[in-house]
Amino acid sequence: MLSTRALSYSYDGIRHLHYPDLDAAAGETLLVTGMSGSGKSTLLHLLGSLLSPSSGTIWLNGTELTALKAAKADRFRKENIGIVFQKAHFIKALSVKDNLRLAAHGSNGNDANRLMQELGIADLKHRAPATLSQGEQQRAAVARALINRPSLLLADEPTSNLDDHNAAQVIRLLQQQALAVAAALVIVTHDFRLKQIISKSIHLS
Numbered sequence: 125m126l127s128t129r130a131l132s133y134s135y136d137g138i139r140h141l142h143y144p145d146l147d148a149a150a151g152e153t154l155l156v157t158g159m160s161g162s163g164k165s166t167l168l169h170l171l172g173s174l175l176s177p178s179s180g181t182i183w184l185n186g187t188e189l190t191a192l193k194a195a196k197a198d199r200f201r202k203e204n205i206g207i208v209f210q211k212a213h214f215i216k217a218l219s220v221k222d223n224l225r226l227a228a229h230g231s232n233g234n235d236a237n238r239l240m241q242e243l244g245i246a247d248l249k250h251r252a253p254a255t256l257s258q259g260e261q262q263r264a265a266v267a268r269a270l271i272n273r274p275s276l277l278l279a280d281e282p283t284s285n286l287d288d289h290n291a292a293q294v295i296r297l298l299q300q301q302a303l304a305v306a307a308a309l310v311i312v313t314h315d316f317r318l319k320q321i322i323s324k325s326i327h328l329s
């Protein structure tokens with residue numbers, strides 16, 4: 125499903141971030157931990173095809189992401205990869221539901237109601253995103269990331285600022301939803317509590 129080989133990235137051509145090889149099957153969760161500055165967010169951007177690596181390859185479902193030209197990579201990302209960023213970045217003027225529909229490819233927007241129901245935010249669909257609590261915004265961000273039934277779901281620090289109970293709940297939610305669409309789930313975090321919940325992990329140093 126997802127595999128990377130010999131990935132590296134440099135912002136300035138001087139300091140290079142080298143990544144261990146990653147493999148994640150459909151429905152599997154991979155935790156990537158590391159201290160601040162170890163390159164977690166950069167890795168997430170590489171996996172999400174938002175940055176191109178200096179060297180190395182990323183394969184997702186038989187497609188070599190790293191070989192795609194920009195326009196094809198954009199389309200591939202929209203159709204195959206869902207990303208839950210640390211900050212959600214919704215369109216302020218649109219309702220929660222319209223934010224989901226805007227992210228949808230083709231007829232996938234029809235799934236917006238079902239997803240919001242499953243994530244417990246159906247009652248909030250006509251609200252402006254800014255009026256939602258942090259936890260509600262996070263669930264809306266998960267719904268948006270899932271709208272195109274991605275084969276790879278990426279989450280950046282989904283549990284920072286959450287207490288133990290809510291952290292476990294968000295992880296359960298992400299895992300349930302990833303499993304429902306048979307997506308590989310990659311979570312990057314400095315939250316070492318998650319090592320107790322997720323068995324497969326890689327540490328960046």
Ligand SMILES: Nc1ncnc2c1ncn2[C@@H]1O[C@H](COP(=O)(O)OP(=O)(O)OP(=O)(O)O)[C@@H](O)[C@H]1O
Nearest residue numbers: 135136141158159160161162163164165166167314
């Ligand atoms: N746009 C940029 N230009 C130059 N250097 C950058 C840029 N973004 C990140 N870096 C550097 O690359 C390294 C990895 O950064 P990255 O944000 O991936 O780490 P991180 O593990 O996600 O950190 P944190 O947990 O603090 O968010 C750091 O040394 C950072 O200073």
